[in-house]
Amino acid sequence: AQSVAQPEDQVNVAEGNPLTVKCTYSVSGNPYLFWYVQYPNRGLQFLLKYITGDNLVKGSYGFEAEFNKSQTSFHLKKPSALVSDSALYFCAVRPASGGSYIPTFGRGTSLIVHP
């Protein structure tokens, strides 16, 4: 069975500083990995995904994520945080072959960017 761990319930960062939201995963075989963001009273919005190829993936709103197969991690990063980045972030995984097309989500990490 696949699983995702987001070890931090909350991440606090000052505006203008770099941010990292951590994600580790467990899956049989190669993974498809996703990051989503949720703003208050809204559904989840897709940010970026890793399918294959370059380990550094770039996505929406200046976010990027680094896939590390040996550490089974897919941490979300941004060089300079904005107050408007404050939201709930979810990491998700599914196996690249076999299994359900529906991914498994982590518990979410609340990102708070202070002015």
Add this chain to the structure above:
Amino acid sequence: EAQVTQNPRYLITVTGKKLTVTCSQNMNHEYMSWYRQDPGLGLRQIYYSMNVEVTDKGDVPEGYKVSRKEKRNFPLILESPSPNQTSLYFCASTPTGGYQPQHFGDGTRLSIL
């Protein structure tokens, strides 16, 4: 505009009174799924559907039913709601291809008294 539409957005009801939350997508996606979101637990999958008339249980299916009679619709049915089903519910759709991201509705907040 491509979207997943859930109704109602908010509902307060009482234990045992049957309710249905509708979900409709206009993107011709094959896969649809229902999640519930609870504080500290993240998103947990209730049911999913791979196509018309094909549904399967997720991680927390107890107390819920679904149907997929048309490709665009995937209603969630609570036949006898209980207070432990008070939660925020999301419907999502996905096109064929496991590398495709999901499209989510804006959520339905259910309160069962």
